[in-house]
Amino acid sequence: MNVRETFTLSFLTDLLRNPEYTGENRCFPCTLVNLSIGTAASVVVAAVSPLAGGSLFGLSLLVIYLRGYLVPGTPTVTKRYLPDSFLRLFDKVDEPSTPPALDDVDTIEAFLRRRDALREVEDGADLELTPSFRTAHRKWAAEYDATDRLLAAPASLLFHGADVDVDAEDLTLTQGPNAFVLRSEDRPLARWESRAAMIGDVAAAAVFADRTDDWAAIDPETRLQVLGALRLWYDRCPACGGDVSLEQDVVESCCRSTSVLVGTCNDCGSRMFETNYDDSIASE
Incomplete structure (x- = not known):
C-alpha cells in the first residue's frame, strides 16, 4: 500500500x-x-x-x-x-457505595461525630457541622484557594502515610465536562464534582490532620469517602462562601436515566456532591 x-x-x-x-x-x-x-x-x-x-x-x-x-x-x-x-454494571453514572469500615469498625457518620465535625440539630432530626469545625474548615479553605497550594496538599493530606507513591510535583488537576480529576503521571487518583468540592475535601483533611493522630493511618480510599460524605452537610461553598442548596436532578447516560440528589452553590454554581436518589423512598 x-x-x-x-x-x-x-x-x-x-x-x-x-x-x-x-x-x-x-x-x-x-x-x-x-x-x-x-x-x-x-x-x-x-x-x-x-x-x-x-x-x-x-x-x-x-x-x-x-x-x-x-x-x-x-x-x-x-x-x-x-x-x-x-x-x-456498565453505567458510567457514579453509584453510591457503602463506606468501608474504619479501623474501629465505626461508620463514617460516627467517625465524623466523634471528631467533633458533626452534631445533632436542636430537634435531633438531622445533623449539622459543629461551629468549631465550621470555623476551622473555612480557615483552611481560604488557605487552599490558590491552585499551587491546592495541588501540593493532596500528597500530604490525602495520601500521606499510605502505601501509595505520590509525589506532589507530579500531580496535575484536569477539568472535564463534569469533574475535576487529580492525576499523578496520567494515573487518576481522585475526582471531584467541582474545584470547590476539592477545596472542601482538602480543607477538611487539614482539620482532621490537626485534630487527630490517626488520620494518616486511614487508607486513602476511606479518607476520600469520609471527606465526600462530609460534603452532604455543607451549607456554605468552600470556594466562594455562597449558600448551598439541595435539589433533585436526572443524569442521563446513553441508555439509562438516574435520579440524583445534588448540592449546589447558589452563587458560583459549583456542585458539592451528587448521589443517587430513590423517588420511591422519598415519597414514603
Whole structure:
C-alpha cells in the first residue's frame, strides 16, 4: 500500500468515525446489543452463503468499531429490553457505595461525630457541622484557594502515610465536562464534582490532620469517602462562601436515566456532591 492509499484509508476512517459514541464515550450495553444483532444476521446469511455471512460479520464489526452503533435507535432498544440491573454494571453514572469500615469498625457518620465535625440539630432530626469545625474548615479553605497550594496538599493530606507513591510535583488537576480529576503521571487518583468540592475535601483533611493522630493511618480510599460524605452537610461553598442548596436532578447516560440528589452553590454554581436518589423512598 503506497502513501496515497494509506492517507486515503486514514481519511475515510476518520470521516466515518463517530467520537460521540466511541472511545471513552462508548456504551458497552449498546455495543453488546449491536454485536448480538450483527452476529445473528451474519449467521442467517451464512446459512445461504458462508462468504456473504463472513463478509457481513466483518462489516458489522467495522461499523460498530467506527460508529458505535450498527442499528439506529439502539439506546431505545437497550433501555426497553435490557434489565436495569444489567445496565448498571456498565453505567458510567457514579453509584453510591457503602463506606468501608474504619479501623474501629465505626461508620463514617460516627467517625465524623466523634471528631467533633458533626452534631445533632436542636430537634435531633438531622445533623449539622459543629461551629468549631465550621470555623476551622473555612480557615483552611481560604488557605487552599490558590491552585499551587491546592495541588501540593493532596500528597500530604490525602495520601500521606499510605502505601501509595505520590509525589506532589507530579500531580496535575484536569477539568472535564463534569469533574475535576487529580492525576499523578496520567494515573487518576481522585475526582471531584467541582474545584470547590476539592477545596472542601482538602480543607477538611487539614482539620482532621490537626485534630487527630490517626488520620494518616486511614487508607486513602476511606479518607476520600469520609471527606465526600462530609460534603452532604455543607451549607456554605468552600470556594466562594455562597449558600448551598439541595435539589433533585436526572443524569442521563446513553441508555439509562438516574435520579440524583445534588448540592449546589447558589452563587458560583459549583456542585458539592451528587448521589443517587430513590423517588420511591422519598415519597414514603
